[in-house]
Every structure is written in C-alpha cells, then in structure tokens.
Amino acid sequence: MRQALIKExxxxxxxxxxxxxxWPASSGDWVFQTLTLLAALCLVGLLVAMALYLLAEAWPxxxxxxxxxxxxxxxxxxxxxxxALPAVYGTLATSAIAMIVAVPLxxxxxxxxxxxxxxxxxxxxxxxxxxxxxxxxxxxxxWGLFVMVPLIRDPVEQWLGGNLGFIPLFQGPPFGVGFLAGxxxxxxxxxxxxxxxxxxxxxxxxxxxxxxMLALGATHWETxxxxxxxxxxxxxxxxxxLGLGRALGETMAVTMVIxxxxxxxxxxxxxxxxxxxxxxxxxxxxxxxxYIGALVELALVLFAVTLVVNIIGRLLVYxxxxxxxxxxx
Amino acid sequence: xxxxxxxxxxxxxxNAWYGSVQALRDVSxxxxxxxxxxxxxxxGCGKSTxxxxxxxxxxxxxxxxxxxxxTLDGQDIYAPGVDPVTIRRRVGMxxxxxxxxxxxxxxxxxAAGLKLGGLAxxxxxxxxxxxxxxxxxxxxxxxxxxxRNGTALSxxxxxxxxxxxxxxxxxxxxxxxxxxxxxDPITTLAIEExxxxxxxxxxxxxxxxNMQQAARVSDKAAFLxxxxxxxxxxxxxxxxxxxxxxxKDPRTEGYITGRFG
Ligand SMILES: Nc1ncnc2c1ncn2[C@@H]1O[C@H](COP(=O)(O)OP(=O)(O)OP(=O)(O)O)[C@@H](O)[C@H]1O
Ligand SMILES: [Mg+2]
Numbered sequence: 001m002r003q004a005l006i007k008e009x010x011x012x013x014x015x016x017x018x019x020x021x022x023w024p025a026s027s028g029d030w031v032f033q034t035l036t037l038l039a040a041l042c043l044v045g046l047l048v049a050m051a052l053y054l055l056a057e058a059w060p061x062x063x064x065x066x067x068x069x070x071x072x073x074x075x076x077x078x079x080x081x082x083x084a085l086p087a088v089y090g091t092l093a094t095s096a097i098a099m100i101v102a103v104p105l106x107x108x109x110x111x112x113x114x115x116x117x118x119x120x121x122x123x124x125x126x127x128x129x130x131x132x133x134x135x136x137x138x139x140x141x142x143w144g145l146f147v148m149v150p151l152i153r154d155p156v157e158q159w160l161g162g163n164l165g166f167i168p169l170f171q172g173p174p175f176g177v178g179f180l181a182g183x184x185x186x187x188x189x190x191x192x193x194x195x196x197x198x199x200x201x202x203x204x205x206x207x208x209x210x211x212x213m214l215a216l217g218a219t220h221w222e223t224x225x226x227x228x229x230x231x232x233x234x235x236x237x238x239x240x241x242l243g244l245g246r247a248l249g250e251t252m253a254v255t256m257v258i259x260x261x262x263x264x265x266x267x268x269x270x271x272x273x274x275x276x277x278x279x280x281x282x283x284x285x286x287x288x289x290x291y292i293g294a295l296v297e298l299a300l301v302l303f304a305v306t307l308v309v310n311i312i313g314r315l316l317v318y319x320x321x322x323x324x325x326x327x328x329x
Numbered sequence: 330x331x332x333x334x335x336x337x338x339x340x341x342x343x344n345a346w347y348g349s350v351q352a353l354r355d356v357s358x359x360x361x362x363x364x365x366x367x368x369x370x371x372x373g374c375g376k377s378t379x380x381x382x383x384x385x386x387x388x389x390x391x392x393x394x395x396x397x398x399x400t401l402d403g404q405d406i407y408a409p410g411v412d413p414v415t416i417r418r419r420v421g422m423x424x425x426x427x428x429x430x431x432x433x434x435x436x437x438x439x440a441a442g443l444k445l446g447g448l449a450x451x452x453x454x455x456x457x458x459x460x461x462x463x464x465x466x467x468x469x470x471x472x473x474x475x476x477r478n479g480t481a482l483s484x485x486x487x488x489x490x491x492x493x494x495x496x497x498x499x500x501x502x503x504x505x506x507x508x509x510x511x512x513d514p515i516t517t518l519a520i521e522e523x524x525x526x527x528x529x530x531x532x533x534x535x536x537x538x539n540m541q542q543a544a545r546v547s548d549k550a551a552f553l554x555x556x557x558x559x560x561x562x563x564x565x566x567x568x569x570x571x572x573x574x575x576x577k578d579p580r581t582e583g584y585i586t587g588r589f590g
Binding site: 206207208209210214215216219230233 | 386414421424431433441494495
C-alpha cells in the first residue's frame with residue numbers, strides 16, 4: 001500500500017510539494033490544508049524548541065562530563081560530579097518489572113472483560129478498571145508507601161529472600177522501598193491503560209472471525225487464542241506501548257516508594273531512583289550551573305529514552321499491521 | 330428406508346429467536362444422508378438462521394434462543410451435556426460472507442481446523458491442504474503463494490478459501506450459505522461439480538438465491554417463507570424435481586417462477 005503510494009509519487013513528474021500545492025481542486029481545500037500543515041509545524045516547532053531549551057540549560061553539564069555522563073554512576077553534589085547511569089538503569093528496571101507483571105495481568109483482565117465476563121459484570125468491572133486509571137498518582141503513592149511497601153517488605157521480600165535467595169535478584173536486605181516497590185506501583189499505574197486498550201481492540205474484532213473459528217470445531221479458548229488475539233494484536237501492542245510510556249515517565253508515585261538510592265544492582269530489594277524521581281527529588285534544592293545542568297541533562301536523556309521506546313513501539317505496530325496485509329509480497 | 334435414503338438430520342418443531350424477535354417458527358424436516366439439500370426463499374426469511382441451528386452456531390450470537398429438536402444420526406444435538414464443539418466438528422459451515430483469518434497465510438487458513446485440538450497430523454498437512462484447495466477450485470490460483478496472506482485474495486477467491494477451510498476438516502455434514510454468491514459462472518460450475526462429487530461422502534445443505542443452481546445441484550429442496558410478522562416458516566419440502574416442476578403450494582410456485590421474493 002505504502003510502497004504503491006511511493007511508487008506513484010515517483011512516477012508523477014514534479015516535486016512532491018509542487019504536486020501538493022497544485023493538487024487541491026478548490027480554494028477551500030487549499031486553506032484547510034495550509035491550516036492543518038501550520039498546526040502540524042507548530043507542534044514540531046514546540047518539540048524542537050523544548051529540546052533546544054533543555055539542551056541550553058543542560059549545557060554546563062554536557063560540556064563538563066561529555067558522554068561519560070551516561071556511563072558514570074557517581075552523583076555527588078558536594079564534589080560536583082554527576083552521572084546518569086543508575087537513574088537510567090532505575091527507570092528501565094522498574095519499567096521492565098512493571099511490564100513483566102502488568103502485561104500478562106492486563107491481558108487476562110482484558111480477555112475476561114471482552115470475552116468471558118457475564119453481561120451484568122462487564123460494565124461495572126470495566127468501570128472499576130477505568131477508575132484505577134483516574135486515581136491521582138500522589139494518592140496512589142501514599143497507598144503504596146503505607147500499604148504496599150510494608151506488605152512487600154514482609155511477607156513478599158522475606159519469603160523471596162528466604163526461599164529463592166540463591167538468585168541474585170532476591171538477595172540483600174528487605175528494605176520494602178526500592179526497585180521492586182517502584183516496579184509494582186508502576187504496574188498498578190500501567191495496568192488500567194493496557195487493559196482498556198487491549199479490551200477495546202478485542203471488542204473490535206468482528207464476530208465473523210470468532211464464528212469462523214468456532215465453526216471449525218474450536219473451543220472457546222482456541223477461538224480466543226487463534227482468531228481473536230491475533231486479529232487484535234496490533235491494538236494490543238499499541239496498548240502495551242502506551243502503558244510503557246506511562247511507566248517510563250511516571251514521577252510522583254514512584255518517587256514515594258523507590259527509596260532514593262542511587263545504584264546499579266541486580267538486587268530488586270535495594271533502594272533506587274528513576275530519572276523522573278531523581279529530578280523531582282532534587283530539583284528544588286539544586287544549586288549551581290553544573291548541578292542544575294546535570295538534572296536537566298537527565299531530563300533530556302529521559303526524553304530521548306521515551307522517544308526511542310515510542311519509535312520502536314510504532315515500528316512494531318507498523319510491522320504487525322503490514323504483516324497482516326501484505327505478507328509474502 | 331431404502332439405501333441412500335437414511336436420515337442424517339431430523340429437525341422437529343424448530344423455533345429460533347433473536348432477542349424477542351422470532352426468526353423461525355415450527356420448522357420440521359428430515360435431511361437425507363449423502364444428499365444435497367437446497368434451502369431457498371426470499372431474503373430475510375431465515376435461511377441462514379435455519380442452517381446455523383444445525384451446528385449450534387445460532388447460540389453464538391448474543392441473546393439468541395432455540396427451541397425444538399434437532400437430531401444428528403439420532404443424537405439430540407441440543408440435549409443437555411452435548412458439547413457444541415463436537416457437533417461443529419461433525420457439521421462444518423461455510424458462511425454467507427467470506428471470513429478468512431487475516432493474520433494467517435493461505436496455507437494456515439486452510440490448515441486452521443486441522444491444527445485444533447493439538448492433533449495436527451504434520452506429515453499429511455500439506456497434502457490435505459492441497460486436496461482441499463483443489464476441491465475448492467482454488468489450487469491453481471494460489472499454489473505459488475501459499476505463504477501469502479489470506480486477505481490478499483479477491484472476494485471470490487476468499488469465498489473458495491473458506492470452502493477449502495471447511496473441507497479440510499472433512500466434516501460429515503457441510504452447511505453452505507450462498508457459497509457461490511461472489512463467483513463467476515465458470516467457478517460456480519466448478520463448485521457445483523464439487524458438490525456433486527462430495528455428496529457421495531458428505532451430506533450437504535446449501536442456501537442459494539440462484540434457482541437454476543438449486544435445481545441443478547440438489548436432490549431435495551426446502552422452501553422457507555415469511556409472513557407479515559417476519560417470522561420464517563417452512564412452506565414446502567420435497568424432491569427438488571417435484572418442487573420445481575410441480576410445486577404444491579402457490580407461494581412456492583410464485584417464488585421459483587420469480588413472481589415475488
Ligand atoms: N444477529 C441478528 N440479530 C438480530 N436479528 C437478526 C440477526 N441475524 C438475522 N436476524 C433477523 O432474522 C431474520 C432472518 O435472518 P437470516 O439471516 O436467517 O435471513 P436469510 O434468509 O439468510 O436472508 P438472506 O437471504 O438475505 O441471507 C431477519 O429478519 C433478520 O433481520
Ligand atoms: Mg442469509
């Protein structure tokens with residue numbers, strides 16, 4: 001489809017922008033196109049301006065530390081030495097934990113809501129999931145700190161450390177706050193998002209697909225796993241990307257339960273920090289060009305990481321979609 | 330009964346509803362084993378609903394209800410404890426609108442039914458798929474692109490793909506809902522020949538709006554009609570020859586001669 005379009009463009013003489021200018025049949029079309037183009041350019045401009053502004057603010061840190069900023073694990077405001085690695089690692093690790101727990105869980109909930117739940121349960125259960133998404137993150141953070149963290153310390157971490165302590169992930173003292181707590185609070189935050197999007201894309205699968213599989217003698221579960229989920233997969237992936245985006249950027253709730261450590265370690269119980277929580281914790285008290293610059297540079301890195309994740313996600317969706325329409329061509 | 334006249338499916342007092350709307354009233358007839366039965370009637374009279382009741386697909390749509398008795402080889406398919414999955418394995422279906430699986434290749438589409446239940450006979454899979462595609466008169470058009478996506482086919486090719494998919498699992502009874510509606514005359518002829526050939530082993534029930542086709546392919550014909558209340562009922566059922574040359578009911582005669590419907 002896309003290739004055909006490109007080919008067509010290549011065959012038509014003239015530059016694409018000239019074709020674009022000539023193409024509209026009426027002046028109304030022309031005005032509309034120009035307006036939408038301007039709006040789109042404004043958005044791009046805003047994004048670029050933001051990045052440039054951040055870069056200017058971060059400049060003292062960028063010039064002082066260079067690329068080593070990304071690989072250094074130091075964070076010492078007193079000596080003025082800063083490195084981003086533990087924060088980047090913290091963001092990626094907590095988001096990974098969140099996805100590992102949230103994706104299967106929300107798939108289960110979405111399948112239940114869309115395919116299995118009795119009619120009377122469907123609407124209230126969907127509403128509850130959506131309510132979960134509406135909880136302000138500071139409230140969720142408080143709940144995390146006072147309810148979830150004590151439960152994580154004991155029994156979860158006690159049990160894991162006692163029984164699976166030979167695995168590096170589960171070694172070290174059970175602090176309660178740390179990578180695990182941060183990951184789990186992010187699970188709670190991304191779950192409703194992934195669930196809602198996945199449920200909607202499952203509901204959008206035409207009934208004829210289910211009937212086609214059922215008529216071949218498929219069980220209910222075979223119908224879901226072989227006809228419904230494959231059909232809905234690009235929507236489901238989009239939902240996961242959305243959830244991941246939320247997990248990467250979430251600040252408040254994570255800050256409250258992550259324990260304000262700064263280390264790269266496999267030990268999930270250890271206190272940690274994410275890029276977002278590091279910035280939130282220290283920005284108010286930061287002083288001096290380099291310190292502030294380092295925090296802003298952290299923000300730039302976060303910006304870049306989210307961008308890369310989103311691009312990868314887009315590509316994944318694009319591939320699965322083109323896979324379904326033109327595979328083998 | 331004499332040879333070849335055994336009852337395969339006996340429908341007794343069948344009623345079907347969509348919500349509170351009754352779509353079928355009191356349909357009773359006997360489908361003969363290894364014969365082709367045509368179901369004809371005006372649009373909306375309940376032909377699709379009728380055949381969907383024969384493999385328990387009617388209940389898949391929300392808020393639907395079936396009443397009455399349908400037996401397959403003497404077994405009541407609506408008896409409590411009967412798993413609809415086992416019924417659908419024996420009674421295959423080709424739907425009115427082609428519904429290939431868009432995420433699967435042409436090959437996998439045809440093999441989809443064979444892979445169910447985790448009993449894919451891997452060694453024969455390719456042979457069975459080829460045979461089914463040949464039967465559905467599609468093999469020559471797709472043999473070099475079996476890995477290509479099922480939706481990359483034309484509407485008529487998709488229809489034949491769905492026929493092949495239903496044939497691959499070798500059901501005892503095949504329900505076909507207007508299987509030739511998107512096919513050209515030559516391909517239609519190929520499918521009709523297929524039906525003749527299949528009727529040596531399979532019991533076939535075909536819904537069609539094409540009177541010539543019904544006359545050509547079927548041994549038995551059922552004429553459904555609907556009254557003012559839009560509830561379908563069976564007007565006449567008998568040998569196709571009788572129905573088309575000597576209909577007993579004036580409504581049947583009117584319909585097949587094209588006076589209404
Ligand atoms: N899913 C549905 N929900 C509600 N009503 C339905 C549904 N499907 C069919 N009906 C109604 O049931 C009646 C019979 O429909 P059916 O599809 O069986 O007709 P048909 O004889 O197959 O028509 P056609 O020749 O146009 O395919 C129609 O009045 C239709 O409006
Ligand atoms: Mg129909």
